[in-house]
Structure formats: structure tokens, C-alpha cells
Amino acid sequence: MSSVPHRCGSADxxxxxxxxxxxxxxxxxxxxxxxxxxxxxxAALLSGCGEDETPAAVPMGPAAASPSPQASTEQVAQIVxxxxxxxxxxxxxxxxxxxxxxxxxxxxxxxxxxYENLGKVxxxxxxxxxxxxDLQTALVPSGEGFPHTVIAVVTxxxxxxxxxxxxxxxxxxxSVYTTWGWARQLGGVTMPAGVAPRLGAAAVDxxxxxxxxxxxxxxxxxxxxxxxxxxxxxxxxxxxxxxxxEEMHASIQAERTMLNPDVPADSLATIHEEYTVHPGxxxxxxxxxGGAFVAGSLRSSRVITLVGGATMSSPDPELxxxxxxxxxxxEAVREYGATVVLYVPPSGKSGRIRALAAVKSLLGASxx
Amino acid sequence: xxxxxxxVLIVLGAAGILLGRLGETLWAPPTExxxxxxxxxxxxxxxxxxxxxxxxxxxxxxxxxxPGDVRIIPVSPEVAEAYLGDARHTxxxxxxxxxxxxxxxxxxxxxTTLPDPAxxxxxxxxxxxxxxxxxxxxxxxxxxxxxxxxxxxxxxxxIVGDGTSPAASRIVITWPVDSATPWxxxxxxxxxxxxxxxxxxxxxxHTARALRRRSEEEA
Numbered sequence: 001m002s003s004v005p006h007r008c009g010s011a012d013x014x015x016x017x018x019x020x021x022x023x024x025x026x027x028x029x030x031x032x033x034x035x036x037x038x039x040x041x042x043a044a045l046l047s048g049c050g051e052d053e054t055p056a057a058v059p060m061g062p063a064a065a066s067p068s069p070q071a072s073t074e075q076v077a078q079i080v081x082x083x084x085x086x087x088x089x090x091x092x093x094x095x096x097x098x099x100x101x102x103x104x105x106x107x108x109x110x111x112x113x114x115y116e117n118l119g120k121v122x123x124x125x126x127x128x129x130x131x132x133x134d135l136q137t138a139l140v141p142s143g144e145g146f147p148h149t150v151i152a153v154v155t156x157x158x159x160x161x162x163x164x165x166x167x168x169x170x171x172x173x174x175s176v177y178t179t180w181g182w183a184r185q186l187g188g189v190t191m192p193a194g195v196a197p198r199l200g201a202a203a204v205d206x207x208x209x210x211x212x213x214x215x216x217x218x219x220x221x222x223x224x225x226x227x228x229x230x231x232x233x234x235x236x237x238x239x240x241x242x243x244x245x246e247e248m249h250a251s252i253q254a255e256r257t258m259l260n261p262d263v264p265a266d267s268l269a270t271i272h273e274e275y276t277v278h279p280g281x282x283x284x285x286x287x288x289x290g291g292a293f294v295a296g297s298l299r300s301s302r303v304i305t306l307v308g309g310a311t312m313s314s315p316d317p318e319l320x321x322x323x324x325x326x327x328x329x330x331e332a333v334r335e336y337g338a339t340v341v342l343y344v345p346p347s348g349k350s351g352r353i354r355a356l357a358a359v360k361s362l363l364g365a366s367x368x
Numbered sequence: 369x370x371x372x373x374x375x376v377l378i379v380l381g382a383a384g385i386l387l388g389r390l391g392e393t394l395w396a397p398p399t400e401x402x403x404x405x406x407x408x409x410x411x412x413x414x415x416x417x418x419x420x421x422x423x424x425x426x427x428x429x430x431x432x433x434x435p436g437d438v439r440i441i442p443v444s445p446e447v448a449e450a451y452l453g454d455a456r457h458t459x460x461x462x463x464x465x466x467x468x469x470x471x472x473x474x475x476x477x478x479x480t481t482l483p484d485p486a487x488x489x490x491x492x493x494x495x496x497x498x499x500x501x502x503x504x505x506x507x508x509x510x511x512x513x514x515x516x517x518x519x520x521x522x523x524x525x526x527i528v529g530d531g532t533s534p535a536a537s538r539i540v541i542t543w544p545v546d547s548a549t550p551w552x553x554x555x556x557x558x559x560x561x562x563x564x565x566x567x568x569x570x571x572x573x574h575t576a577r578a579l580r581r582r583s584e585e586e587a
Contacts, residue, residue: 055424059422061418062518072492079489173447173450174483174487174490175487177489
């Protein structure tokens, strides 16, 4: 800009200092200066105009991601605590109604019969295996579809060194988790290698034998068959020996000897206990090593059949429940329920099916 | 005349700066946007489809107004469908504009009641605190879904009371937005530039006048 002012008549008249006539002002420089100053401002105002965008489509999320675990460990701990509290309360009052809604099926029937029987016959076990609220570990599956299944391991309420396997199932989205039984860990049992508590285990269908030595239902059936008939029922030797089976067989043999004293076996009475898989109570979860935990219920009938007109008078408190005052002329029948947990190894690996836990309880007796 | 031009430029510059300030305050755009729907008879449950809450971003809130206490339960869509069964309910399926939510009625002839959700363990018992003005933070939902690396498919939001009363009367999803007006910096810059231009011109004119006065006095 020049330091010598370009005087114009209108400017001189306004500032009153100069009376000299001057050349008339050229309007373009002034107009250009004003426009030069206004243009940036206007441009700035216009530069920010624009329409608001419309919302994006709904994001669908990862399609191939793994489903979330069906329950959290915190939730499982709460459920286990509730189960334990209800069982303790029911045992104290000998009232099976207090077990609802958590305890159902075989466990409910066992407890109901036990409460009835404890009042009738002295000598029956006064305490029943009771899971505590102390959750040790849990297998929690992922995936959709019902039932949701959890297998929890808790300590025994009376002996913290003893563990129970507690299967829990959620039948549908409108229900609560229930259990149809718990099984006490067998002595000397070691957990299979590669098994770890985990969230996101896969549930295994009862009839699914994919990558397993046997399908869960077949594994249970084999276990029941061996309990009933011994090793002859396992020609492929798929099942490891276990203390529960040995104890049951020993019990049968001892009773057979007692029924036939000083005579050849089965001369006076035969005894046989037939085990069957109880339908509708099976839970199987894949373990980290590709095998499976299989929990299920069994029922058994131990039948003493008197031979050749023999009679029997038994002091067994269980047979006292038959209502015959312990005297039998034809047969004596005891009904039991059992909850067992097996480990089924993956196919292609060495190892046999192993019983991890089992518990058996009298349901009733009959005879004549 | 130069002085006049200078004054005009200074005024224009001030106006530009004022515009910038107005753009930051009085004319500032909203800091959030809300999509809402009023529900007259939605049924005993409302299900917000997976991902709807994330349309406007991963922060914000979902707010539910209801005639009674309701809960907002994040749940997998499969579990939600299993719970809802054949019951009549309303689904929130999308955000067609930044002010509205899209709805769809499901099973209009279905059951009119549902089991109390408190009696189900398909979700954690603490999921959703019952309230007539229930809300959930979208950031918490996003975080539980795995954030930027989702661990599992997005969950739906099950809105339900006791299973007998209407689930909601109004649902609002609010997302924060970047509130910076894009032309504000330009207005400030242009206004400052113009004002400085005017000040320089004014100073030059003042100097020239002073020089001329001195020369006239000396003459």
C-alpha cells in the first residue's frame, strides 16, 4: 500500500483537513478491498454447509465367532450354593418339598425315599451324601440350543477332601438349573490328563460318538452291563476297573455266600442285581483333551430268589422295608438309584473309559 | 477513504470472529442424537435386535420408559427367542433415521403373557435392574461383547417386566456426536485476517496523515 495518500474529494470533505480539490475517487479499489475482506467470511460460512448423513445399516457382528458360554462361573457358584442350601434344609426337616425346584428326578426320589425310610427302620444310613456350596471347578459349555448343561465339582459338606460331581441342566429359557443327582468321586481316581476347568466346553449329544471311544449313552450302558454281569459284558476291554464296581460285585458275592451257608452257591437262593440306564438323565461335556465327561443315572434291582421252597429271614434293615418283617418265602427285591460319572477318552488315543464318581441309594424294597 | 475501508474491514473481521463464536455456542450443533419410538401396546416383551444399539457408535445409552418396573437383559438372540416362544412381542429392528426406531410386531395372535424373567436362569440373576426408567450403557454392552475384537456374536436386548404388563411405553437410544462445527475455524481465521488487514490499513492511513500534517506545518 502506498504511503502517499491518494486523495479524493469525498474523503477530503469527510475528514475536513484538506480543502483542495482532488481527483475524484476510483470506486473499484475500495469495492475490491471490501469484497476482499468479506469474501473469506462468506466462504467460511458456506463451507460448512452440508446435509446430515443417514444412519448406517445395523451392524451384524462377527458371524463366525464362537458362541458365548452359557453361564458364568459366578452364576454357577450361586446355583451350586442354592442347591446345597436346599439339600441341607430338606435333610434337616426331612421334607422333600424343600428340595424344589433345584433337585429333581433320581436325586429327588432318592432323598424322598430316604426321608421316609429313616423314620421306619433303624440301622439305615442316617446321613446322605450332600454337596457343599464350595465350588472347586466347573465345565460350562458354549453354544446354543437347550438344555444347557454344566458339570460342577464341589466338596462334600462333611468332608472337604471328598468331591462331588454335580451335573446341572437348564431345560429351557424359562426355567432354572436343576440337578437329578450328584456322584461322589471314587477313591484313588485321578482326573484324566488334559482336563481343565473351562468355559466354553462343547456339549455332547447322548448318541454322538464322533471322536469318542463310545457315545455317552453307550458308555453308560456298558458300565451298567459290567455292573450287572461282570467283565464278560466288556469283551473289548473298553472299561477300566474301578472301586465302585468292585464294591458292588463284592457285595453281591458276600450276600450270595450269606444266603447259601455251607451249601453250594445258589442252592438255597440266587441273587442277581440288574443295572439299567435311567432315561432322560444324561449330561455329557467335551473335555479339553477331546474326551468327554458323561454323567448319568442308573437304576438297579437286586433280586433274591428263594429256591426249592427255602425261606429267608433277613436282619438286613433294607429288606425290613419290604413290609414282611424280614421273612421271605419267594423273593426279596431291593430297588436302587445311582448317579455315575464316567470319563470317555477320545478315539484314536490310548486309554479306557474310566469311572470317576458314583453314588448309590436305596429307593425301596418289596417281596413276599 | 482508506480509513473508511479500514473501518469496514475491521468490522467485517469482528463479524467473522463473532460468527465463529456463535458457531461454537448459540449455533453449535447438538452434542448427541436420539432415535426414539413410542409404543402403545408392544406386548409383554420388546426385543432390540443385535447391533441396533451400535448404529450410532459404541457409546451412549438405551433408555426404556415403562408403566411398571422392567429390566433390560443382554442375551443371545437364540436364548431370547427360546424365552419368547410364541408370545406376542415387539422387535426393534433398525434405525431408519436419527430420530426414529423401526419396529415390527411379532406373533400378534400369540400368548399375551410370559413367565417372570426373574424365574429364568438363562441369564445372570443380576442382569438388568428393574425400574420404570431402565437404562443400559452401550459402552458396557460393547465391552462385554468383546469390543473391537468381538468374542461372540452381538447380543440382543430383551426388555421385559414381570411378563404380564406391557414391556415399554417409550424407547430412546442416544448416541453422542462430534459437536465441532466445521466452519468455525474458517470463520475465526477469516475474521482475524480481515480485522488485521483493516488494522494495518488504518495504521497506514494514520501514519500517512501524520506525515502530511508535519510536512504542511514545516512548509
